[in-house]
Structures are given as structure tokens and as C-alpha cells.
Amino acid sequence: MAHGLVYRQLLREKQIIFRQKHAILQPFLFFLMFIAFFPLILPFNLQLLHAVCGGVVWMSLTIALFLAAERFYLEDSQCGYLEQWLIYKVPVYSYVLCKWLVHGVVQVVGVLFCMPIIAVMYQLNFLETYSLLASILCGMPALLAMCGLVSAFGPNRSILMLLILFPLIIPILMLGSGAFASSALSAYLALLLALSIGMVFILSIASAAILKISLENT
Amino acid sequence: MQKLTTCHFFYVALSYGCAGMSMLAMAGYVYWQSLKTKQQLKQWFANESNTKK
């Protein structure tokens, strides 16, 4: 019974995304735009571009994920679907994980699509592109989990929560941008993966708890 | 050598001063909380005795 419910929730998430494609495309375009600004604005110096590339891509990814995550619980809470999930016997973290899984897959596809564009804009060679891509793939679940937690507080409070929880996003960003064009790449990737797995598990339970508390309040 | 020691002492004094002042500020905050509680309780009891009358 629960197995069927989770499968149907996954299909429903995919439906929500494809019915309102602009909700995903807008953050994606923001991501590209933000990254494109830096080569345009900064003085043309190849070493400078290479130095800032990792940090810029990761910052842009954080903001784009946050913008996409703001709408996570919007439709479901408006039509009462969220409350049905909260009082049902299946644990709520499976609902949260479904949402994150589907959004994560969509965003991975988006990032894969962007990689050649970024490589051309910043004039990266293959190794650098590979390190950037690998670090994003390993670290994005952690970032997605944090943005998911921030959005669980409700649409009104999400920016405040982002500011409050930003200190916890900093380690992910530091590791991610440090992995760019680094010689100890596998070490960074291992740390990012560990962080991702840990954060996805812990923060899904935390998000579920916060959703339940918001229900108690309203 | 003498100047070096004096310079160092400036930093020592500054750090102990900052820390001491912030600790005193915190103690002052505790005192302010005690005053606020007393005032809240006084107001509550004044209201209570008014309504009881």
C-alpha cells in the first residue's frame, strides 16, 4: 500500500513540474544568467575567470535551487493535499524525499545541459569541466536538502530562513568551490558525497517535522 | 624589547577590556530581565486585585 503511494507521489511530482514548466525554467535561466554575468563584467583576465569560476557557479546554483525550492510546497498546501499527507499513516519524510528526488533529477539534467555553455564562457579545459561537474553532482543533494528545509517553513518565511540557515550551507559551498580544478579532487568529492547523503537523510526528517509543526499552527 | 612588550600589553588590555565589558553587559541584561519580570508580576497582581474588587 505504502509502496504504491510513494510511486504515485513520484509520478505526481513529475506531473506538477511538467504542467508548470516555467517554475523550473525560470530558476534555470537565472542560474545561466548569473554565471554569464561574471565573464561579461569582470576585467578580461583568464586567470581571474578560472579563479572565480568555482565560487560563482556554486553561488549561482545555491540561489537558483532556493528559487526553485520556494515553490515546493506551494501547490500542495493550497489545495489541501499536504494536510492529507501529514495525517496519513505513511511517514512524511517519504513525501519530502519524493519531492527532492524528482526535483534533483530535473536539476541534474539542467546542469548537464549547462556544462558545455559554462565551459565555453569560462574557457575551461576538460579536467576543469569534469571537476566542476563532478563536484556539482556530488554536492547538489546537500544543497537541495538545505533549500528543501528552508522552503518547509512556508512561503512567507523562506528568505529569513535562508539567511538563518546560510551558515550551514557555507561548508557545502566551500567544499564545492574548493573541488574546482583541485589536485585532491577525489577527497573533495568523497566529502561532498558524505555530506550529501547525511544531509539528505537528516534534513528530510527535519523538513517533515517542520511541515507537521506548520500544520499545528494553522 | 621594551617597546615590543608594551605593544603586546596593549592587545592584552584591549582583549580583556572587550571581554570584561561584554560580560558586564550580559550581567546587566540579566539584571534588566529581573526588573522586567518584577514589573510584569507587579502589573499582573495589580490587575488581579482590581478585578477581584
Place this chain on the structure above:
Amino acid sequence: MKLFYALGNPQTFYKLADQLTQKLGFMALVILLTGWGWGLLFAPPDYQQGDAVRIMYLHVPAAMLSLSIYAFMALAAFVVLVWRIKVAGSLMRASAQVGALLTFIALITGSLWGKPTWGTWWVWDARLTSELILLMIYVGLLALAQQLGNNASADKIIAIICWVGVIDLPIIHFSVKWWNTLHQGSTLTVFAKPKIHSSMLYPLLISLLGLALFCAWLILSLSKYAILQKEYQKDWVAKLCKN
């Protein structure tokens, strides 16, 4: 176990806190002044750093306590989440305030110590950065507490965020072992002989004890008043203030 549930009762907790704070306040003052007096006036200057090493008697206890208070807050948060005890919620909020103060002191004194010794106010070293992140987590928790108000569901949310941030504690603790950058390694450990000479060790330990007692006094006083402000309508409060 019965003691644990007895402490959860606001009235018992208030009585205990009241008695403790009276004794703790004076003890903390005396021990702290002894420790710092010894450290400032009688302890020997370091052969490399000169008199600047006296900041150690302030910086090291503050940093150690900033971590311990977060651990205590995480414990109170755990009690809030599992047993839903309101007294633990007040303790958690109070320790967030005190912990923020101590982290701030640790960062400022560390930076003031770094200038004469290493010539720089700040460097993005692992331990310094993670301590700064700890300060930001504390401030975030205080902002949350301010914004969400003083009820039970706010306590639960603060407890959850506290536990999400607890990952920073092992990062700070092991950062000097994992990354070999500027900040020096640990001199005091639980199991090994301390790597510091006894003439500096004793004032350090006394300052640590004094500062810990001061923090305990702060946390107990703040939670005491917070409980009174929440429970002001109860009968035991009326009986308490026959003045």
C-alpha cells in the same frame, strides 16, 4: 530519573535555580578574578609570544565554553523534542544567548591575539572559519527565537535547527587535526598529559572553571526569569511573591 521529571516542573526548577544562582554568582566572581589575576600578573610570559600569551587565559576558556554550551543547548533541544518539557525550552533559549556571547568573545580575543603573534587580524583558517560559522548559527537561533515567539511549537523548531547545526561542533573540534593551517593544535586533552607548563596550566584551568561558573550563573538566571515571565499566572508564582 525522578530528579529529571522533578526538574521539568517549573516550580521545582525555579527554586533550585534561585538557590544555585545565589551561590554561583559569588563563586564565579571570586574564581574568575583569581584565575585572571594570576594569569595577568603572576604567570610567566611566553618565550616566543611575550606578554600576548596572557590572552590565552581568556581566549581558550571562552572557545571551549562556546562549544560546551552548544552541546548543552543540543541536549536541552533533545529533551524538548522527545519529552516536550517547557523548562528545557527556556534553558535552550538562555544557553543560545550565553553561547553567542562567548563565541563572540572567543573570536574577538582570538583576533586580538593573532595580531601581535602572527601579524594578522583574520585568516580563513579551518578553525577560525568554523567558529565564525558557529557564531552565525547562534545568531540565527536567536533571530528565530525572537521571530517565532515564546510558545511550544517555536521551541520545537528552534530545537530542530539546533540539531541541524550541531554538525559544526565536531568540525571545530577536529579542525586542527584534519587541516594543518594557522591555528595551533590542542594542548589540553582528556587522556594525555597536557603539553603546557604547569605555571601556565593552573591559571588556565582556574579561569576555565571561573568562566564556566559565570556561564552557568547566566544561563540559570536567564532561564529563571524566562520561566517566571511565562508562568506568571500560576498560583505558585503568587505564593512566591508575597511582596
